[in-house]
Amino acid sequence: MNLVRAMSLLYAALLCGCLLCPAASAQPSPSVPPRLQEQFTHTGWSALDNGPTDVLGIAQTSDGWLWLAAGTGLYRFDGKRFERMDSVDGNTLLSSNVRTLYASPEGGLWVGYRMGGGLSHFYNGRARHYGAGEGLPGGAINSMVRAPDGTLWLTARDGLARLAGGGGRFEIVGAEAGLPQRRARQVLFDRTGRQWVAMQGGVYSRPDGDEPFQPAWPRRDISALALAPDGTVWGSDADKIYRMLPQAPAGQQPARPALHGNGMHFDRDGNMWLFRGGDVERRPNPTAASGHDAPQLLELGGGLAQSFLQDREGNVWIGTSAGLDRFRRNRLLTLPLHAQFNYPAIAPAPGGGIWAGDRVGMLRALGPDGVRGSVLDDQASALYRDPHGVLWAGNANAVWRVGGRAGAGVPTRYPLPPQAQSYEVQAMSAAPDGGLWVSVVRAGLYLLKDGQWRHQGGLPGEFPTSLAGEADGTLWAGYIRNRITRIRSRQITHYGTEQGLEVGIVLALYRDGERLWVGGERGVAWFDGGRFVTLHGRQGEAFRGVSGIARTALGDLWLFGTEGLSRIGADQLEPALRRPQPSVEVDYERFDAHDGLLGAASQLRPMPSLVMADDGLLWMASANRINWIDPSRISRNPVPPQVLVQGVAVGEQRYSPLPGLELPKSTSGLRLDFTALNLSMPERVRFRYRLDGVDLDWQDPGARRQAFYTNLAPGSYRFRVVAANEDGVWSPREAELAFVIPPTFVQTLWFKLLCALGAVAALGLLYRWRLREVTRQLRQRIEERADERERIARALHDTFLQSVQGLMLRMHTLLVRLPPDGEARALVEKILDQSDQVLAEGRNQVNGLRNVNQYQHDLQRLFGELGQQLREQHAASFVLIVTGQPAALKDDAGEHLYHIGREALLNAFRHASAGRIELELGYGADHVTLQVRDNGNGIADTIMADGSRPGHWGLTGMRERAAKLGTTLELWSRPSLGTAVRITASAAAAYAVQHKLSPLRRWLTREAA
The missing domain is CATH 2.60.40.10 (Immunoglobulins)
Structure with a gap:
């Protein structure tokens, strides 16, 4: 047992040494240089993409078009669509069989043809063609270049030629300059001004244009030349690359190739792009030919590399026999490893770089240059670096503590409790007093402290998907069903939809100082102390599937989700954080596959998928790759489109x-x-x-x-x-x-004027027709009224007057029989006199019905005659007053006014016993007034109340006529003071034509009234 324990301690010490001093003791794997695929995004176009094939030449004109000389013709490309060009600016090509292109710095495009030769210059919408008559060598045009003095040099099947600036004829350069009459392939000018010419069978050079060409070394059949950044000239034949010298070195040493390939080009960064059939090899400098340097190879689209161009935006274009390939430098770089990851977990490493572990079973320290060291030979489903710099690693069996003060840096293994065994560790976070919160899949939340495990109760049934701790020991735990729990001093608080949380599955919790950020299935939010505020991007961006959040020292917020890596600048974020509303929108920048990002953020394990290293680099983990980006040095494209x-x-x-x-x-x-x-x-x-x-x-x-x-x-x-x-x-x-x-004709101004004139004429005709129709109707009405008057007159004459006349005859017969001096005879004579008067009045009424007076013009005359007649019959004076400017009245208006005034005068003369009677007729701008006044006995109150006397219809008729004029009859009377009858008709109802008065006359008229 002691031996086993000693071996374990020795093994742990070795692992700790790998962590603390990987360069000195761990013997890490050598750095792997970045492969071409990891630095560039490669895009290819072929016939399947409607692109050209057999691309022999590439040029970019000053306006930005990319031009391609292909076996099928001349094409131009804007980055999205290829266009076959049979003409340029309306000028037809000499042939569709183009061979080479040259874009002049001052603008324009030179096109060299293959079969039959010839040259065309397209510039400012014009074209100029060159052939044998302009001194051009025969055969296909192979290349064109501009000399430092502005001379255009051209190589062709039958030799070399030059065209002086502004000249119209080429000059062939051959034997007189020391060149053989052979096929010319390429012209190159180096930094010293030396001119190099690749001819069939060898390369020639001369220091300036006044000296003849001399054979260069090596004397081989070089097909292409290239100038390196250090000023050296390189040449390639069909298989090998040589460094060219103006003359053979001393000792006549045999020429040895520096590299192998059938073509090479240098980009603006000094890198060599070496063609090897269907492959491309990129070397950082042309002298790196030692065998231990790993080649940076990339297969092209299946064709033979034939042409090269680096455009003004820095992209590298390679034309092949199968199509066109583009290499664009990535903004997000992929970690260069020979083996891919299997769902890696990541955490910041001390001083820079990251720790990465996966299901393969190796915990390694990584940097932009590759592997820096390894520690544990075990799987890792979650990694966490606590505030003290201690790295914690968890898997399905145990939690490892790697480094730190406790245990003198010896990695320590803490097996999971029996009920949590075989379930992977999901997330970890520091607990107070050196403890560790651990979330285990399906088992829930545990506290590891002093080597002991304690299950945390009172939480939702699911396990926390993400954990985040605060300096005071508060723990935030996110769950699947849009829930977050806060544990503070043994007090548990739950947050959900009621508190503004709308992210769905909680995938990431991130502490940004005093602010808590939440990333989830449906978006991103932050906690403002009471509620969660949702963050949106412009045009409806929701930032879905965010499982990694980081904020840089400059204040930029970075989110890694299913749609890529998003950057929200501090200038957008800070104002948004100060807006108190349920959600805010911000502008953002998106990095995705176009920037070199391969894969998407994890949506289950391991998490977080984004961490910021101590040196400021951002690291992202997808299913099988790890990418990184330097937020402070993002390459930008300054070229406007x-x-x-x-x-x-x-x-x-x-x-x-x-x-x-x-x-x-x-x-x-x-x-x-x-x-x-x-x-x-x-x-x-x-x-x-x-x-x-x-x-x-x-x-x-x-x-x-x-x-x-x-x-x-x-x-x-x-x-x-x-x-x-x-x-x-x-x-x-x-x-x-x-x-x-x-x-069109119907849209012209003339047509519109004609239509307007036609409309006016039509309106005029319509007006005239309407006028005739109204006149006819008025005439018909007048005739009808005249007929009615005649009928009434006939009826009065044939009935009433005849009856009265018969009655008078009978009364006359009675008078004859009466004694001459009797009282009865005097009474009958008086009755006959009254009957004569009634008969005379009846005849007058009949005459009035048969004679249609011009009331509209003669009111003042008619009233004057009527008043004079009544004055002669009755002992009263009569005065006619006319104010304003008399004007023509409507027929019916004049008639109504006349009969109202006539009835008022008759009543005044017959019944008022007045000494003075006045009739005032006023013509105003807005109305016509008629007023009859007397100083007689007045009208009895009963008649004023009832409106008329029984059996008499004078007042009733006057009121009816006033109503037809749209007004009312005004009647004023006082006993022994007289009577006044007044009617006021509006100008619209009275005048035949709108009556107008000057302001001064209108004022005088009103003052007079």
């Missing part, structure tokens, strides 16, 4: 974006196509556009590269669009397209 409007589509017809674009008439709906030249992450390019005259503000289509408009009216329009790259760098200039939709 170039935005282009590619065309307009109306139905099935497409129109090029040319100046003065005029679309067909009757166009009401269209589609505008646009793009942004971003070659790194075209999937994350965001656009904003607006159509002036239609959109009031900028529209946000997200990543969509089309705009749709309907119900457009004829007119001139201007479409504008801008774009931002994956890092939010917006294009400095808008892309614009102005176009015109001409109107």
Whole structure:
């Protein structure tokens, strides 16, 4: 037993030594250099992706387009879509069989052809073609390069040629410069200005343009040249890579290849990209040829590597016989290990890096460079580093304490209690007085203290999925069913939906100073001291499945969930934390597979899936990989995307974006196509556009590269669009397209004017017709009224007057028989005189019915004549008063006013016994007034109360006529003071035409009234 115990202590001491001094005593595995797959994201396009094949040349013009010379023609690429180009800016290619490309720094594109040779220069919408007549060598164009002095050098099947800046004719360079008349392959200028030329059979060089070329060393059939960052020139034949020298070294040593490959290129960071058939090898420097350096290999898309380009955003493009490959540097790097993990658990290691353990059975210290040491040869389902720096590891059998002051750093094993055996440890957190809280799957929460286990009761039936402790000993425990429990001084408090918690399964609890963060199945929240506040991202982002949370020293919040790694900047987070509301929205940045993240955050075990190391690096664990990122040194793309409007589509017809674009008439709906030249992450390019005259503000289509408009009216329009790259760098200039939709004949101004004139004419005709119709109706009504008057007159004449006349004749017969001097005869004569008067009045009424007076014009005349007649018959004076400006009245209005005034005058003269009678007729701007006044006896109270005398209808008729004018009859009377009858008719009811008075005359009229 003692021997066994001694061996165990020795083994534990060795393990502790591995932890504390891995470099000195543990003999860790040598660092594994990062593989190409772990530094770059590789994307390939082939014929299956509608991409070109047999890519022989690649160039990027100053506007951002990526151009490809392929066996099937010339293509351009914006990062999303390939376009086969049979013409450039409307200028047709000499041939679709292109061989090589060159993009001038000042803009434009040079295109060299393969079969039949020839060269085209496309610049500023123009094209210039070169052939034998312009001094061009015969055969396929192999390469083009610009010399330091601006001269364009060209290699072809039949030799070498140059074109001076601004010149229009090539000059062939051959025997007079010391070169053989052979196939020319490539021209290169090194840092000293020396010119190198790869010809069939060998390489030649010269220090300047005034001296002849001399053979370079080694004398081999070099097909391609490359300039290294240190200024050395390298050449490759079909199988080997050589370092080139202007002349052979002393001693005539045989040439030995430095590397093996059929081509090489250098990127801007000085790395060599070595072509080896269908593979690519990337070396940090060209002299690293020793055998112990592990190659950084990556298989291409099955084709032979043929061309190379590094674009302005830093991406590396390789053209192959099978298609096109892109290598984009990752922002999240994968830990370089030969073997993959199996659901790793992670925890920060002292001083930087992490501890990682998994189900394979090895607990190791890891850093960005790989494995730094190993400690335990056992499985780990959970890792936890307590505030004292002690590492705790748990699995299905025990909990290990690794390091720390207790036990002098000797790893200590604490077997799980019998009831928790075979169930994995889910989470751990420090307890007061050196204890440890341990959550065991299906067994619940335990407290490990002084080597003893105690089960914690009073908690929900499920086991805690996550634990987080506070400095005062408070423990927070998260559960599956959207519940969190706080244990403080043996007091247990439960939180759930009633307290604002809406995260579903609780996957992560994280202490950020005094603030508690919660990550879960349905989102993220923080505890404000009383309730939980939900955190949302813009445009409805919920941050789902977050099982790892960290906050950096700069205040940025990092969340690792099922949709990737999210960063919320401190400038967004701090204002959100100060807003007292149930939920807040913030802008965020997302890192996912496009950034090199492989896999997603764990949703069960182990957790947490994200930790921040002591050196500030963030580490993420997925199912079989561990990624890391330096939050303070995230690579950014500073190149703004170039935005282009590619065309307009109306139905099935497409129109090029040319100046003065005029679309067909009757166009009401269209589609505008646009793009942004971003070659790194075209999937994350965001656009904003607006159509002036239609959109009031900028529209946000997200990543969509089309705009749709309907119900457009004829007119001139201007479409504008801008774009931002994956890092939010917006294009400095808008892309614009102005176009015109001409109107059809029915949409022209002339047609509208004609329609307006037609409408006016129609309204005029309608008015005239209506006027005639109203006139006809009025005439018909007048005729009907005249006929009725004549009928009444006939009836009066034929009945009443004839009867009265007969009665008078009989009375006359009686008079003849009476004695001349008798009292009876005098009485009968008096009766006959009264009968004559009644008969005269009857005839007057008949004449009035048969003669239609012009009441609307002659009221003052009619009243004057009537008053004079009555004055002659009765002993009373009469005065007619007219105020205002007389105006024409409506026929019925004038008639009603006349009869009302006539009846009032008759009553005044006959019954009032008045000495003075006045009739006042007033023409006002807003009304017409008629008033009859006398100073007679007045009207009895009974008549005023009843409205008329029995058997008399004068007052009743006056009131009825007043009602037809839309007003009422005003009657005033006092005994011995007289009587006044007044009626006021509105201008609309009285005047034939709206009566208008000047303000001054209206005032005078009112004052007079």
